[in-house]
Amino acid sequence: MDYLLRALTLAAFLAVGVEACDQQIGKPAPKTQGTSVDARPGTKSPPPSNAAARPEERVLVAFGDSLTAGLGVSPEETYPARLQEKLLLSGYRYRIINAGVSGDTSAGGLRRMEWVLKSKPDIVILELGANDGLRGLNLAQTRTNLEQIIQRLLAGGTKVVLAGMKLPPNYGADYTKAFQSMYADLAKRYDVQFIPFFLDGVAAKADYNQADGIHPTGAGYAVIVENIWPVIESIVNK
Numbered sequence: 001m002d003y004l005l006r007a008l009t010l011a012a013f014l015a016v017g018v019e020a021c022d023q024q025i026g027k028p029a030p031k032t033q034g035t036s037v038d039a040r041p042g043t044k045s046p047p048p049s050n051a052a053a054r055p056e057e058r059v060l061v062a063f064g065d066s067l068t069a070g071l072g073v074s075p076e077e078t079y080p081a082r083l084q085e086k087l088l089l090s091g092y093r094y095r096i097i098n099a100g101v102s103g104d105t106s107a108g109g110l111r112r113m114e115w116v117l118k119s120k121p122d123i124v125i126l127e128l129g130a131n132d133g134l135r136g137l138n139l140a141q142t143r144t145n146l147e148q149i150i151q152r153l154l155a156g157g158t159k160v161v162l163a164g165m166k167l168p169p170n171y172g173a174d175y176t177k178a179f180q181s182m183y184a185d186l187a188k189r190y191d192v193q194f195i196p197f198f199l200d201g202v203a204a205k206a207d208y209n210q211a212d213g214i215h216p217t218g219a220g221y222a223v224i225v226e227n228i229w230p231v232i233e234s235i236v237n238k
Contacts, residue, residue: 064127068100077218
């Protein structure tokens, strides 16, 4: 009963939450150290970083929506910033570019591909599609968009980490099941690293989420980084 109440509360907020995300498009996204995240769908993107990568550094692009941009938290609390710190402390020389844009969909991400590829990333963590699902968009088109993004990244020699997402049950069993399985199917088809649920251990937990019930707090992002670390560490190079 408690879970159902939380689901219904989240569902009631979705319309407001999505609109809030949409309002972020057209506003500069917060910057993390040494990175630029000002790209917006359908606009000419800025250079991918404020500082060129050193010859010994590799580039990891965190590519996503508001969950990657870090809507509502300080730049140093975002998951890309926390992951950057963990990589450096672990001896991995990577520069992370936060390419998160609040409100972005898979279609918006596809439009930003040229900008992402210009940074010549060694690794891309692909976290997109949540806004597609919250808006009830056609999943066949969402899948096609994600598929094209993955194909272009792989063609450029980039290692891809696909972050899966889930929807609350009030979207209907068929839609939510198809949405969740879409990520697993793509990861298997293209043999890329897979995070089954990006918000695992964080979703629906008040201590780890902001007042909107959707976006993580700094503490929530710390949990996310710990959860995804085994996948990231398996493909990074010292």
